[in-house]
Amino acid sequence: MVREAQAGRSEGQELTPAIFEMWGASTEVSSAGLSYGLGEVEVESVPVWRLPLPADPAAADRQLLDRQALLDASRSALEGVPESIDRLLESSRSASAGGVAFDLESIPTFTQAEADLLASLQALRQPLLGVSFAVDEEQRGKLEAAFERFSADIDRLLRTVSHFAWVETAVGEKLIARTIVGWDGDADTAWEAESNALEYQDHQRSLSQALASRNIILHAILVTVQSAAKLAALLATPGGVLLALPLAWRFVNQILADVEKIQNLK
């Protein structure tokens, strides 16, 4: 059966990392007179990266630095996922080779996200180890729900990365720049004529962060797919891949959410 994550997460609780929430969709964009060859994209769905900075330059700098730190930490965390998955798989294989269940207490070095994934893997592999497994509608429903969530998340995030977006930077009450940026980097930027060098820099930093966040989103999808391929091999069932994708997606989300927590503590 699909067992929900242990320790600290109640059943059904799903985390959405802040990095995925930085992008919004605003109808205000349409009032600004948008026409960019939208095609099938609805105006309401245009991703917007809006960064209101405080008028105090030092406070604005701190805000940008914090956001950059989160982006850097998220990127770094994603790079560590393949190694983490490998370690988990090795642990899982060695345990199953001995015909014993996982003993999480004896693996104190795993992070919470890793422990959760291990627990899920253990539950899914129990039938292979000879434990009875009752198939019922509830489990089938959970499986479908997990995949639906994964699919919906991916769909939403792909819209963010695959279409042009608005990136706006305001300092205090003043909008200092607006950039229309295509997925591929095409950029049209309107600058406030009276902007100073610091404000130029603020918007460039904000734009850089917006672009970096899009790449992180795509990277998260990539890492999920790669991780799912490994997990599917371990599950060794005809439908393993269908389980592995949402499982991997949840793991990646947890990793990124944990990054945010750590950043908030700093």
Place this chain on the structure above:
Amino acid sequence: MEELFFNGIDGSTGNYLLPRLTAATLSAIARGEVQDEALLAELKRRHELESLGGHYGVAGEVDPADLSQAGWGILFAHDADPGVREALAELIEWRREQVLQKDERLFKELSGPDGYRPGESKNDFLSRHSVGPGAVDPTKMPYYLLIAGSPESIPYRFQTQLDIQFAVGRIHFDNLEDYARYAHSVVEAEKMNLALPRKITFFGVSNPDDRATGLSVEELVQPLAEAFTEDYKDWTVEAVLKDAATKSELASRLGGPGTPGLLFTASHGMGFPYGDARQLPHQGALLCQDWPGPNNWRKPLPQDFYFAADDLPEDAHLFGLIAFCFACYGAGTPRLDEFAQQAFKARTEIAPQAFLASLPQRMLAHPKGGALAFVGHVDRAWGYSFMWPKAGRQLTVFRSALSQLMNKYPVGAALEFFNEKYAEISSDLSVLLEDISFGKTADDLEVAGMWTANNDARNYLILGDPAVRLMVGEKMEPEVERPEVITIIKPIPSGRPTATPMGPPVGTQPPSATGPAPGAAIDYGLGDVFRQAGANVSSGLGKLVERLGDFLGKALDDAASLEVATYVSRDVAKCKFEEGRFTGADLRALTHVKIDGDTLVCVPEDAGEVDTELWRIHLEMLAQAQNSRMELIKTAISAVTGLANLIKP
């Protein structure tokens, strides 16, 4: 009368590429050769230093095997197609990451005004970059240098000169996709820490009645195979010699199931007359045991006798291979015949242009994952490579270089033994010729031998990144199916960009872990629930793949150009974006870059002067856009190919 032999067969006639020459003739050639004084001085310095136990290569405190100490650079011709740089971006960025951990000066991209300029010698080039002769200071110029360009744009002679001091390799392909494929193979192999089985194969042809290959198999390949069998107990050392060395056996080891990590071959290389239709595609191809020898076959050679680029199938498994092929023209062909330079008083053209051999090009850029490096010969390969008059067999250079490769030295550092030999022979030869000019009576055979050995040692080249290493495991393991790599899909300069899926993807583990696990076909009672659930979710998965595919297609369509526009407005909040541009704002700067290099630039003015502050901001936005696009394409391609592989049957 002593006669000299070299490897090379004219495929159009079945005769040797050059007639056997007497030592007296060669000696006369050597005595008449114009020497490059600066080059000779460099070679002498190297030889003298090494004779005293000193060290050339990198500076003493630098570990040449450590890329983060020795540095890495890439060199383009000054007018190189910018698309080549873009196609190689994955490799360049990967090396940059590796090198910049310690010192940003250890990484260099030499292009445009910093690139190679026509007619430059090695010394001219280095002087322009404030680098003098002697041991390499990698903070001034990295030790590992990859030349990206044809031998017409950056000559072979420049490469061999540069190689005396640095560890140099070259890549050149006919299209941008192949550059990207090679870059991706190298990066993938290193990122996944590819662990091929510890296997080296020695392939030695010995055609009937042919003294050259008889010599190479008896004095080079077989002794090397025996020595390595003795020295490397934890390696599989395979010898495919003489009658066994047929084309089909080579095919098995060049992309087939028996492909080792390290392949060493010795054979004739195919040569064709100037302008022959087969010269470009087949010159340097490896002539196998199938050729019955000069006495039994005196007519054009069919391709059944030799292994050429088009013998490598689409599904060949070469990923990670390093090949060392001793054969005439194995690595490439110069335009001018240096051998005939003084003998015939005029340098004849042997090809319409200098070119790289097609076989290594195809090996390096193979769509299923390429070889990492190819070591071969430009121009003729000589028996002096491993035999010396009155001294007999000389294998130390080969043995040392192969040992270094097996010990995972970067290929550029491992091949330093050949550069040392070149320096030593050149130094000795110049002294001898100087003595002759003052009246010394010299032995023709000695002069001829040193001259040919000198040219021979000089002409060993690395095709590929000189920083790659042999990617083998830490212990002897059973052979497993070789991993494959997905080729990065790059836009083509003209026409619609194409996406070329190149076989199953790699992932980051051996195939045994990516493929169905043992027992995957067994239904443990879960089959029904998964099948039923699968029926519901598979349509969602299909849509996801479709969406990612659409995204990638759009990405490639859009990637043919990049546009960055900078406007200024009195009230940004009221600006509208209509028909692809802002209204209510003044367009002040615009840059439109097409993939083929065409660039449209509008520069902002302020009262007749260039608005430098706005221009600077605009350029920064352009750089940001370029970097962002590169990153996004790279990640998108990996995601799409990974997912496609995940759901394929």
